[in-house]
Every structure is written in structure tokens, then in C-alpha cells.
Amino acid sequence: QVQVEESGGGLVQAGGSLRLSCTSSLSNFYARSMGWFRQVPGKEREGVSCISRTGDGKVYIKDSLKGRFTTSRDDAKKMVYLQMDNLKPDDTAMYYCASDIWPRCTDHWDEPSTYQHWGQGTQVTVSS
Numbered sequence: 001q002v003q004v005e006e007s008g009g010g011l012v013q014a015g016g017s018l019r020l021s022c023t024s025s026l027s028n029f030y031a032r033s034m035g036w037f038r039q040v041p042g043k044e045r046e047g048v049s050c051i052s053r054t055g056d057g058k059v060y061i062k063d064s065l066k067g068r069f070t071t072s073r074d075d076a077k078k079m080v081y082l083q084m085d086n087l088k089p090d091d092t093a094m095y096y097c098a099s100d101i102w103p104r105c106t107d108h109w110d111e112p113s114t115y116q117h118w119g120q121g122t123q124v125t126v127s128s
Contacts, residue, residue, distance in 0.1 A: 002026055002117045006097045009122030012087055020082040020122060022097030030054065030075040033100040035115055036082045038093035038124075045096070047110025049082060053103040060109045087126045094121040 008020040026032060033052045039045040049071040052058040061069055068087075073080045080097060098115035100106075108114050 002099075004097055004099060004117050004119040006095060006119045006122040009095060009124045011125045011127065014088055014126055014128050016087050016126075017083070017085045018087065018124060020084070020095055020097075020124070022080045022082075022119060024078050024080075024097075024099055024117070026078070026099055026117070029078040029099075031103050033058075033102055033105045033109075034071075034073060034080040035098045035100060035105075035109060036071060036080075037096045037098060037112060038091075039096070039121075040093045045112050047112075048095070050100070050105035050109035051080060052105045056104050058105050060105050062110065084124070087124075089126045089128045092124060092126050094123050096121045 003025040006022045035050040036048040037045045038048050050060040051071045054075050068085050070083045097119045099117045101116050
């Protein structure tokens with residue numbers, strides 16, 4: 001059974017930073033694109049970022065988050081990261097990591113149905 005696990009969430013003041021980490025047991029992690037999503041109660045899960053396999057170069061960040069959020073990966077450690085800077089109260093959400101079946105992020109990268117394996121999420125709370 002494939003495992004995906006997020007960590008690094010917590011409580012932070014507005015303007016602060018957090019780095020979320022995600023590890024996966026996928027044997028071919030290096031060949032998978034990886035996404036980050038977030039969700040608040042009562043709203044749909046929204047795409048935050050997608051990073052393609054190393055060497056592909058295709059990375060997507062939600063337009064409204066560009067300049068504050070970045071994503072990266074370390075295939076040797078089977079890890080993907082979400083660096084979040086200048087956090088705002090509106091960034092408060094449960095953040096999820098997910099693996100795609102494709103090596104390259106597609107134009108549908110922000111659709112949850114694109115992804116195959118999901119973690120349980122890590123809570124990020126930004127206080128004003």
C-alpha cells in the first residue's frame with residue numbers, strides 16, 4: 001500500500017514562513033509529478049502547486065500564490081516540499097500532498113481527480 005505523509009504544518013503569525021514536507025513510499029517516486037492542495041471546511045479542495053519529475057522543469061503554482069509559495073523535490077529522499085512565505089490568514093487550511101500517475105504536470109494539475117495517492121494532510125493556521 002502506497003503511503004504519502006505530510007508534515008511541517010502548525011500555527012504561525014501573518015508574515016511568517018513555513019515549509020511543508022511530504023514523503024512517499026512510491027517505488028517510482030522519481031517518475032511521478034507531485035502536487036500540493038489545500039482545503040478549508042465547506043470549500044472545495046484547491047490546487048496549490050505541481051512539480052514534474054526532475055529534469056522536466058514543469059512547475060505550476062496557483063496564480064494568486066506566485067511570489068510567496070514555491071515547491072521543490074528531493075528524489076533521493078523521496079520528498080517534496082512546499083515553501084510558504086509571507087503567510088496570510090487566508091492561507092489557513094489543511095494542506096495535502098498527492099502523487100500523480102504522470103511524470104509531467106498537465107494543464108489539469110489543479111484538479112484533484114488527476115492524482116492517485118493522497119496523504120492525510122497537515123494543518124496550517126495563520127494568525128493575524
